[in-house]
Amino acid sequence: MNILALDLGTSSVRGLVLDADATPRPGALARRKVHLATGEDGTGTLDGRRYLACLAECLDELADAGHLRDIELVTPCAQWHSVVPLDADGEPLGPVLTWMDTRPAPSAGAAGPADPDAFHQRTGTWWHRGYWSVRLPWLREQAATPVARFAGLAEYVLGALLAEAPMSISMASGTGLLDLCRLDWDAEACELAGVRPGELPALAPTGWLGRLRPEHARRWPQLAGARWTAPVGDGAASNVGSGCVDPSRAAVTVGTSAAVRIIQPVPAGAELPPLPYQLWRYRVDHEHVVTGTAYSSGGNLFAWAKRELRLPEGAELEAALSRVPADGRVLANPRFGGDRPPGLAPAGSGELLGLSFGATAVDLLAGLMTGLCRLVAEDLTVLESGVVKPAEVVLGGGAMAASAWWRAAFVAALAPRPVRHQRHPEIGATGAALLALGRVADGARVGGIGRTDEVDAPNTVAGARPG
Template sequence: MTAVPLVHRDGDIVLGVDLGTTAAKATAYRMGGLGGAVALAAHEYALQQPLPDRQIQDPETIIGAAQGAMRRVIAEVGSENVAALACSTAMHGLIGLDADERPLTELITWADSRATDQARSLIESGAARNLHRRSGTPVHPMSPLVKLMWFAEQEPELCRKVRWWLDLKGWLLWNLTGQIATDLSCASGTGLLDLSTRTWRPASLDLAGVTLEQLPPIVPTTAVLPLGPVPARAIGLPTGLPVIAGAGDGPLGNLGTGALDPGVGGLSLGTSGALRTVVDEPDVDAEGRLFCYALTDDAWVVGGAISNGGIIGRWILDLVGFRDDAELANLAERVPAGAEGLVMIPMLLAERAPLWDPSLHGSLLGLRRFHGRPHLARAAIEGVALQMSAIADSLNEFGPLSSIRATGGVFRSALWGQVLAAVLNIPLHVISGAGGSALGAAALGVLGLGKAGSLKEALLLLDPHAMDSDEPVPVDLRDVQTYQGVRASIGELVAEQARIAKMFEPAGRRVRGC
């Protein structure tokens, strides 16, 4: 392969490219500007479910969406003003490529639960806890390690044809630069990394049935690679423009919302959700309930992710025949905190934190005849908030959370923030102007270009107000008291519901957690 020299630009714009679960976003930030995005574009794509336990996407469609979003933004800001691209992607995806770097598989997303049996086997054998301690990634069907075990068992013929196993970041970098690589952050979410050495762990590779030669080299999150000639033409930028490898969208969410200080949690709530805090060194909690992923080599993010976030609201909307989140909130506001005794365990997808048990099913508990659509809507929002509170409890091992900086589409409806603030009982600041993962990626881009000496400095160079916050979401103390009662019993309710669900599981059949 011919090396492409880097083209250093005097432009003052860094373009954050963020590939999420359902959309590719490109957002332009000006270094030394007044703050916030100067241009943005998004192209959506579908999360496909061909089978109950499959959640997949077409890799080429994702790249097409990313190029489309970048083209629109570049046309608006002018290619001569762009100094670099910086990358963010959803974590835990898996794509197999052949010897010509063409996809042999779909993108197997974080939400895919086909590897439930492999995850259960690791848990029951006792191997899961050690894998979590060594890699920072809890054992779960989302984990690429567990997905690879499934492929080795179920698709051995396909596996023999795979030259490269990549995550979504590796796929994006290949399409932007022509180089096979992934970043330390996304590598730390595969279950295959050794936290102590920051390299692929041989024992985990053996377990997954892959060789070191099939995995991409790991580069720092601030690594700079040159934009290749073909993608350069496709998006309207010069060949060789710096492409900063970036990180996973979760850790970048903390950076983009300014949740960097000790005791400050970064909460993101979109299709899925997460609550995380930044620590100096990789570490895992005693109970094995939290992940540990890299932001940079000396900034790590510990926390927990839920699979069932805003997707629960969309499911309710479909169920009751309503159209948008505003209507969901309007419904939910008709009933008081606690939904008059109706409790939802929101586990429609294989759930992650804090129990990491993909076999758990969702349920409605306490259902009575007088409960209607408003109760269902309220219970759904409260159920998501209660899952977040369980993560907050686990994070106390790393020091109590003094405040939370929250971002996500659901917060367009004030009720989501009010419920979360009352359930968590921690000052909650909704960061309405936050760029989230895209801004975090752009900040890493600034760091990679050598324009700043620290994460905070890089963030503030793009947005001087990024660490500011409005007043916390107001809460009603009566709501806090109501939710404290439910919160105290939710663990027992989940355990009992799981026990009952197993009683109705057909003999000889394992629940697939979907």
């Protein structure tokens, strides 16, 4: 059996084929970059129709190369928090708002939750521009045409491909409208969002499986009999793919953005652990929750600096970074894209301090990268306050795979905790596959994790099959 993992990210959409042990098949990867429209006003949107076309191109490429043979399971992971308004025919009435968009604001005179702390404990979120409780009223105000219903990017894309595409519990938890214990839409959150049940996606039951629409089964006949699982939030999938499936390990993932998270077993209906005010909590699935904090800056900081500061490439850049003094020459506030919840700093809040005529472009990059390291270290301390012992940390994501210097900077910032590195960049796909197979616990034995200074190695799930 082969598994097709789809990663519906912010900067790209990818399709990756894995074997029955969730090990990626060599060369069986298709990727398309997507255009994230950004602006000084806090815009962060995607074109939903173009995004769907990019996914179709990935499937065509994999099919043409013969990689879709023997696919029995298709498992998507997707960015949390996105939302797109739809008309009665399910067509977009505007672009997809991503997690990066900071424009939504509460309507004039609108009141928040009656008990903000209870709301936070119940939904794992806040009444904040990053969640649907604020985003949906704002989108209605912006729309020139009446909105029939709302969907996330995953529900819109999969709704075009599958006979039905309900919203998974994992994706629903990222909207801020879900009661994390009851696993149903929260009445107060929906009232704040100004939505009726029919305007929200149906929630996928445990074990839901989908199938391609007939017209798409004709286009990709190798997938005609494949079962599609409900999507999982990309952060949850990345934790599992990083081997961080219980509180003994925290995942620090740096892709386009960045986050620090832990997973805890909390079955549906069970009492939720207390949640510190600074942290969010979402659902991995019906049996686990993921708690943490996220940042709008990550690999996009590196990309911005490389482009605008005309930095050297590869080994030359790594060598230049190694010559930066340990205490650095430049201090930085890396909030270029503003704050993720619960913070309210707008886009454009980044700062560089300590500049002198001796400062170089490499010094600026080092300041930005270490600035993010310090934010993560501070928030990890808060995250650890709810677990028994300080966590081992596993670094993962494409940006971590690209820079040994940045990994070393994280080791220094997170000391004295042990810090390791998941060398394979496709941690989301691996995690999504393990979740689809019902093998979350096996993520603790995922291969590819080693010292932060080790070179790339193949990713495997070593000895993960249950006995």
